[in-house]
Amino acid sequence: MRQSIPQNDLETELGASVAQAVANGTALKIIGGDSKSFYGNPVEAQALEVGMHTGVIDYDPAELVITLRAGCKLNQVEALLAENNQMLGFEPLHLGDKATIGGVLASGLAGPRRAYAGGVREYILGVKMLSGRGEILNFGGRVIKNVAGFDVSRLMAGALGTLGVILEASLRVIPRFETELSLGFEHSSAAAHIQWINQLGSKPLPLSASIWYQGRSTIRLSGSQQGVDSAAAKLGGTPETDIWEQLREQRHDYFTNNKKLFRLSVPQTCEDLFPGESQLIEWGGAQRWLSGDPDLDQLRQKLASNEGTVCAYRGVDPGAQVFHPLNKSMLALHRSLKSSFDPAGIFNPGRLYLGL
Amino acid sequence: MSPSSQQELAQLFRRFLAPESVIDAPTSLAAYECDGLSAYRQTPLLVVLVETIEQVQQIVRLCNERGVPIVSRGAGTSLSGGALPHEDGIVLSLAKMNRILTLDALSRTAVVEPGVRNLAVSEAANPLGLYYAPDPSSQIACTIGGNVAENAGGVHCLKYGLTLHNVLGVKLVMATGELLSIDQQSMQSQGFDLLALVIGSEGMLGVVVEVTLKLLPIPECARVVMGVFDKVEKAGDSVAGIIAEGIIPAGAEMMDNLAIRAAEDFVHAGYPVEAEAIIICELDGTEEEVESQISRVETVMKGAGATETRIARDEAERLLFWSGRKAAFPAVGRLSPDYYCIDGTIPRKALGTVLAEIRRLSEQYELPIANVFHAGDGNLHPLILYDANNPGELEKTEQLGSKILLLCIEQGGTITGEHGVGVEKLGEMCIQFSDQERNQFHAIRQAFDPNCIFNPGKAIPTLARCAEHNAMHVHDGKLPFPEIERF
Numbered sequence: 001m002r003q004s005i006p007q008n009d010l011e012t013e014l015g016a017s018v019a020q021a022v023a024n025g026t027a028l029k030i031i032g033g034d035s036k037s038f039y040g041n042p043v044e045a046q047a048l049e050v051g052m053h054t055g056v057i058d059y060d061p062a063e064l065v066i067t068l069r070a071g072c073k074l075n076q077v078e079a080l081l082a083e084n085n086q087m088l089g090f091e092p093l094h095l096g097d098k099a100t101i102g103g104v105l106a107s108g109l110a111g112p113r114r115a116y117a118g119g120v121r122e123y124i125l126g127v128k129m130l131s132g133r134g135e136i137l138n139f140g141g142r143v144i145k146n147v148a149g150f151d152v153s154r155l156m157a158g159a160l161g162t163l164g165v166i167l168e169a170s171l172r173v174i175p176r177f178e179t180e181l182s183l184g185f186e187h188s189s190a191a192a193h194i195q196w197i198n199q200l201g202s203k204p205l206p207l208s209a210s211i212w213y214q215g216r217s218t219i220r221l222s223g224s225q226q227g228v229d230s231a232a233a234k235l236g237g238t239p240e241t242d243i244w245e246q247l248r249e250q251r252h253d254y255f256t257n258n259k260k261l262f263r264l265s266v267p268q269t270c271e272d273l274f275p276g277e278s279q280l281i282e283w284g285g286a287q288r289w290l291s292g293d294p295d296l297d298q299l300r301q302k303l304a305s306n307e308g309t310v311c312a313y314r315g316v317d318p319g320a321q322v323f324h325p326l327n328k329s330m331l332a333l334h335r336s337l338k339s340s341f342d343p344a345g346i347f348n349p350g351r352l353y354l355g356l
Numbered sequence: 357m358s359p360s361s362q363q364e365l366a367q368l369f370r371r372f373l374a375p376e377s378v379i380d381a382p383t384s385l386a387a388y389e390c391d392g393l394s395a396y397r398q399t400p401l402l403v404v405l406v407e408t409i410e411q412v413q414q415i416v417r418l419c420n421e422r423g424v425p426i427v428s429r430g431a432g433t434s435l436s437g438g439a440l441p442h443e444d445g446i447v448l449s450l451a452k453m454n455r456i457l458t459l460d461a462l463s464r465t466a467v468v469e470p471g472v473r474n475l476a477v478s479e480a481a482n483p484l485g486l487y488y489a490p491d492p493s494s495q496i497a498c499t500i501g502g503n504v505a506e507n508a509g510g511v512h513c514l515k516y517g518l519t520l521h522n523v524l525g526v527k528l529v530m531a532t533g534e535l536l537s538i539d540q541q542s543m544q545s546q547g548f549d550l551l552a553l554v555i556g557s558e559g560m561l562g563v564v565v566e567v568t569l570k571l572l573p574i575p576e577c578a579r580v581v582m583g584v585f586d587k588v589e590k591a592g593d594s595v596a597g598i599i600a601e602g603i604i605p606a607g608a609e610m611m612d613n614l615a616i617r618a619a620e621d622f623v624h625a626g627y628p629v630e631a632e633a634i635i636i637c638e639l640d641g642t643e644e645e646v647e648s649q650i651s652r653v654e655t656v657m658k659g660a661g662a663t664e665t666r667i668a669r670d671e672a673e674r675l676l677f678w679s680g681r682k683a684a685f686p687a688v689g690r691l692s693p694d695y696y697c698i699d700g701t702i703p704r705k706a707l708g709t710v711l712a713e714i715r716r717l718s719e720q721y722e723l724p725i726a727n728v729f730h731a732g733d734g735n736l737h738p739l740i741l742y743d744a745n746n747p748g749e750l751e752k753t754e755q756l757g758s759k760i761l762l763l764c765i766e767q768g769g770t771i772t773g774e775h776g777v778g779v780e781k782l783g784e785m786c787i788q789f790s791d792q793e794r795n796q797f798h799a800i801r802q803a804f805d806p807n808c809i810f811n812p813g814k815a816i817p818t819l820a821r822c823a824e825h826n827a828m829h830v831h832d833g834k835l836p837f838p839e840i841e842r843f
Binding site: 060061062063064065085108114115118119121122131133135136137138139141142143144145146147148149150151152154155157158159163174175176178195198199201202203204205206223224226227229230231263265266267268269283286287307308309311323324326329330333334336337339340341352353 | 460461462463464484485486506507509513514517518520521530534536539541542543544545546547548549550552553555556557573574575576596597599600602603604641642643644645647648649701702703704705730733734735768769770771772773774775776777781785788789790792793794796797799800801802803804815816
């Protein structure tokens with residue numbers, strides 16, 4: 001399997017393209033597999049293709065670390081890890097066969113396991129990147145514990161390519177679970193689900209995912225056979241089919257039926273802010289999807305007053321900002337940080353926020 | 357900017373702080389002249405003891421206007437000189453901000469002030485069946501603010517992560533005095549992941565004044581198995597074997613012969629003093645899964661060549677097995693007037709090579725070295741025994757330590773796994789990172805703190821310093837530690 005990921009080092013070529021763009025002040029739109037280009041504000045710029053920059057640089061399963069070029073296809077990487085009985089712990093979103101590791105890191109999109117196993121950033125150990133000065137920079141490393149220098153590699157997660165071009169990454173991997181089991185429970189209201197799932201969270205159970213949709217809670221248990229069996233015996237519920245890949249890939253009915261979707265991010269125990277409305281709740285209550293046609297500004301105000309944020313995830317009105325606005329001093333800090341990496345502002349301008 | 361006079365500053369601070377909270381008497385200042393890395397000492401201009409966020413904001417504003425350096429300090433247990441004072445600056449002691457503000461069972465979170473001790477969080481959460489996972493060996497004393505600054509680890513990192521993985525938010529006083537709230541309780545960062553940047557930034561981006569911690573359910577059961585080996589390589593292999601079995605131990609600690617003997621002599625944990633290495637492997641989870649894993653771990657250890665395996669019979673014996681490891685540093689400290697703790701990380705597969713080279717260096721420098729190793733995550737702590745009263749011995753020890761860190765870099769590792777750079781590893785930072793990379797660090801720092809008032813001279817060396825360091829390094833292999841610069 002390792003051989004099926006071609007060794008194709010385009011570092012020199014990518015470096016030259018960026019250096020030229022820096023010299024000419026040309027804005028670049030960084031593209032891996034183009035599976036997540038819908039995520040964020042539209043970028044009008046010259047394409048910088050990273051998807052062909054591929055190859056596994058180092059992978060020794062006993063070290064629990066893989067180092068690879070950013071263009072590696074996610075499905076090929078997952079297959080390689082599976083051969084060694086390992087996996088990426090954060091259950092990354094593919095959203096198409098072409099998804100690359102670089103895109104996974106840049107988007108920071110983690111799947112159903114997020115609430116229990118951590119997100120993309122929790123698994124990043126190091127990156128090699130091209131800065132907006134055309135320099136190749138290495139941050140972090142290939143070992144699990146490393147506190148030398150500011151933690152720049154994790155800053156790349158979710159930055160949507162606005163700070164630089166990810167060339168390589170070292171990721172922490174974990175063993176696959178011996179077994180997984182999905183169990184269903186009736187909870188007619190979102191409020192009941194939120195209370196219940198958080199109470200479960202404070203018990204030593206091998207929870208690895210949860211969803212509430214249309215009056216039904218489904219959870220996943222992952223672990224050793226003995227651990228899962230004993231948890232299942234305590235919990236009861238009815239066995240469910242494995243819906244998690246469908247949910248992760250947003251092929252669940254809720255995602256296919258609704259053209260306009262808002263992603264609400266709140267503390268897990270936040271009360272149900274939209275009783276009676278069409279919602280799907282994941283991550284122990286922290287990620288809530290809302291469909292319909294609410295006024296975006298009002299929605300944002302409501303979430304902000306509940307320590308939450310709104311991402312206008314899909315079907316955004318033209319001109320609307322996708323991500324929840326930053327306050328003035330936060331935006332100023334973001335701009336300073338952006339220009340510390342990319343002084344000419346050439347990388348994915350505006351994708352995360354206007355002027356960034 | 358010209359240095360502010362001590363009395364002028366003291367007067368300004370006493371306008372809003374109680375007189376006894378502004379320390380300027382030389383005898384009292386002496387208590388703050390070093391942290392856990394006592395080889396480095398510096399008397400600060402003043403020490404201020406704060407109790408509220410507003411006081412921190414006022415102090416930061418005054419210092420920023422005047423360009424007065426601020427060194428934040430919790431319990432002062434840093435092993436890298438992170439809290440070493442600046443001669444023209446103040447020490448901002450957060451030790452009195454030690455309240456646990458909220459403890460919430462449903463959300464499994466604790467909101468704490470920075471001066472709360474690490475262990476106090478788990479103690480307070482215990483009645484709720486919860487605990488705070490990172491457990492640096494100084495956890496009785498070290499504070500959460502310091503843990504955030506250093507991205508502190510501990511013996512359970514492989515399974516439960518570092519501070520980074522267990523903090524959900526911070527409030528940070530910026531150089532302007534403004535209070536910035538960075539909150540990831542929703543598991544989604546708003547914009548850039550500033551929390552990742554602040555954690556482990558060694559007090560150089562702002563003052564952390566409030567921290568939201570993630571609490572975990574206390575595992576139903578935890579058991580320990582000890583493997584005894586006649587070769588350190590075999591001990592290392594056994595950990596690789598356990599991981600290859602698909603088991604992530606809650607902790608997997610290795611000690612070499614000198615460390616074993618020192619610990620046994622100190623706490624009488626029943627360690628085999630003839631062994632070349634022991635592995636203490638902890639497994640946690642439900643009773644049933646721990647039962648099954650423990651026998652698999654035993655099999656793997658025997659397969660890797662363990663001469664003996666011992667399973668702690670009960671909780672008391674489990675704690676006894678751990679007591680030797682947790683007391684390893686002070687135990688080694690009893691063997692010699694002074695000891696110097698190194699903190700490199702290596703890929704586990706390089707363990708044999710690295711330990712052989714450490715043995716060679718130990719003989720070359722004629723300084724004994726005991727090794728304790730977080731074998732799960734590759735974090736190696738060689739403890740060099742020396743006597744600071746012998747002229748030149750500290751310098752020799754530092755050279756030896758530096759050689760070990762360079763060895764870690766060569767093997768694909770890093771110069772610090774959990775203790776931070778501080779003032780101690782500035783020279784090695786010149787080797788691990790390029791000029792461009794260090795410039796990027798400085799640029800990030802400038803984005804937060806344009807006047808560089810927060811902990812100047814720590815963690816990220818200047819280009820000039822590195823030019824000097826690398827030149828000298830090439831000439832005679834010595835690592836100079838000149839006066840710390842302002843930048």
